[in-house]
Amino acid sequence: MKIIITVTSLKDWDFDIQDVEVVTGKQYLTNPVYSKLKNARVFNLCRDYKYQNTGYYVSLLAAARKHKAIPSINTIQEMKTLSVVKILSTELDSLIQKSLKDIKSEKFVLSIYFGKNLSKKYDAISVQLFNLFQSPFIRAHFTFSNGKWGVQSISPIASGDIPEDHQAFVEDATKKYFEAKKFSVPERTTAAYSMAILWDPLEKTAPSSEKTLQKFIKAANQKGIQANLITKDDYSTLSSYDALFIRETTAVNHHTFRFAQRAKAEGLVVVDDPESIIKCSNKVYLAELLKMHQIDAPETLIIHKENINIAPDILGFPIILKQPDSAFSQGVSKAENMEEYKKKVVDLLEKSDLIVGQQFLQTDFDWRVGVFNGEAIYACKYYMSKEHWQIVNWNNNGKYGKVETMPVEMAPPALIKTAEKLSKLIGESLYGVDIKQKGNKFYVIEINDNPNIDTGVEDAVLKDKLYSKMMDVFLNRIQKSKQVVLN
Structure with missing residues (x-):
């Protein structure tokens, strides 16, 4: 991938960086060499990103040319919009307070x-702000008010x-950035495409182990896709890949969602996609959909x-109470009587205007059907944790019950049909559908994006074929995305 730095004047760039071409913004916009160039990354360091000025057009035309621009035209707009700056920076609030706690001034x-x-x-804090507002050089202005620090504005710094x-320092930081192995996808040998797998090495309940x-x-790799593990600190490398596979527990107000959004905006194949994360993470949405x-x-x-008091009459006791963004048995509780119910409901309604109440169905296990691209790929019986009513007992160090995996074709047809039907209503990503069985009837409990897939459990039947089957889907989607670009 060719690396280009654009500046307003060549006098603005006095650094010696190998394997980088430095040109003026005007040259990049007007010289046909650059309009014909394929597979380029453009670092836009022009002095002015104002609407319809040279710096603005560099990022705009880079997008049209399928070049990867930093900052992108979306980032330029985000930095100009104070409300966006404040919304995005709230994700880093605790880090901002910790980083700036010793500063005595108010600015x-x-x-x-x-x-x-x-x-x-x-x-x-610098690397996280760089991840949020991807521009080579940025200046963040903070103010101290009402006992805490807040971001007032974010602006790019031109090279001049x-x-x-x-x-x-800037020359050294720039050299290290371009020399870093993770800056771009390593040279591909036989691999035609590349995939980033997002994970958290420290996550205790990760959907997939490192193994x-x-x-x-x-x-x-066997499908011609070079896959690399990345973490939340590798946000700036996303555009180097053809696909993003998220194997870290997702949430809307979380960096996993931001990764999914950015990857989709960059044209990557994304699993799980932002829409699936939004839909699966909200149990209110699911209840309405069902x-x-x-x-x-x-x-x-x-x-x-307004309806707190009538819910017990409709649902009876015990009642299952769920916060809208609950997942993997967390944020889910059981109320055995009215006193317990009222206390738990009041606590939950302080966090969300709507919560979900559900009739309790006693079963020895929950079915979990994994669905990818609209097709069931595994079927498991997740048994309740010992002496507990859920498959995971978070009061006992997150202890799971036993799991039995069976061939999809051996599972009850009605179970598979229900799981696939619900998944298709959400999208074509990777889902885990939890279903209870009473006699010959099946009742959907929830659907999760980013479900567990682990060695010896969900892959117990298909083994390596499960991973191969999933990578076939990625390969087909990547190839289709490339065809769309070419057309």
Whole structure:
């Protein structure tokens, strides 16, 4: 991939960086060499990103040419919009407070060069702001008000505006950024495409273990897809890949969702996609969806402040109470009587205007059907944790019950049909559909994006064929996405 740096004037760039071509913004816009260039990454360091000025057009035309621009035209707009800046920066609130706690003044300016600051103590906040607002050099303005720090504005720093006493540091930071192995996908040998697998090495309840991720990587390589593990700090490398596979527990107000959004905007094949994360993470949405499409589920009621008292009459006791974004048995509780019910409902309604109340169905196990691309790929019986009513007992260090996996074709046809029907209503991503069985009837409990796939459990039947089958889907989607670009 060719690396280009655009500046307003060549005098603005006085650094010696190997394997990087430095041109003026005007040259990039007008020289046909660059309009014909394929597979380029453009670092836009022009002085002005104002609407319809040179810097603005560099990022705009880079998008039209299928070049990867930093900052992208979307990032330029985000930095100009104060409300967007504040919304995105709230994700980093605790880190901002921790990083700036020793500053005595009421204003603070942080200069960030490829995620680095002259003072190492600000590196953590610098790399996260760089991930949020991807521009080579940015300046973050903070103000202290009402006992806490907040972001007032984010603005790009043009190459010609770098303070003289920062020059040596900037050159070093730039060299390290371009030399970093993870800056771009390593040279491909036989691999035609590339995939980033997002994971958290420290996550205790990750959907796939590191051993399992290596199986995904091996299967991808066999299909001509070079797969690399990345973490939340590798946000800036996303555009180097053809696909993103998220193997970290997802949530809407979380970096996993931001990764999914950015990957989709960059044209990558994304699993799980942002829409699936939004839909699967909200149990209120699911309750309405099941009702609209007449899919069997335990008696369910959307509870709010006006109907608190009537829910027990409709659902009976015990009642299952779910916060809208609950997942993997967390955020789910059981109320055995009215006193317990009222206390738990009041607590939940402080966090959300709507919560889900559900009839309790006693079973020894829950079915979990894994569905990918609209097709069931595994079927498991997740038994309840010992002496507990859920498959995971979070009061006992997250202890799981036993699991039995069977061939999909051996599972009850009605079970598979229900799981596939619900999944198709959500999308074509990777889902885990939890279903209870009473006699010959099946009742949907929930659907999760990013379900568990682990060695010896969900792959117990298909083994390596499970990973191969999934990578076939990625390969087909990547190839189709490339055809769309070419057309």
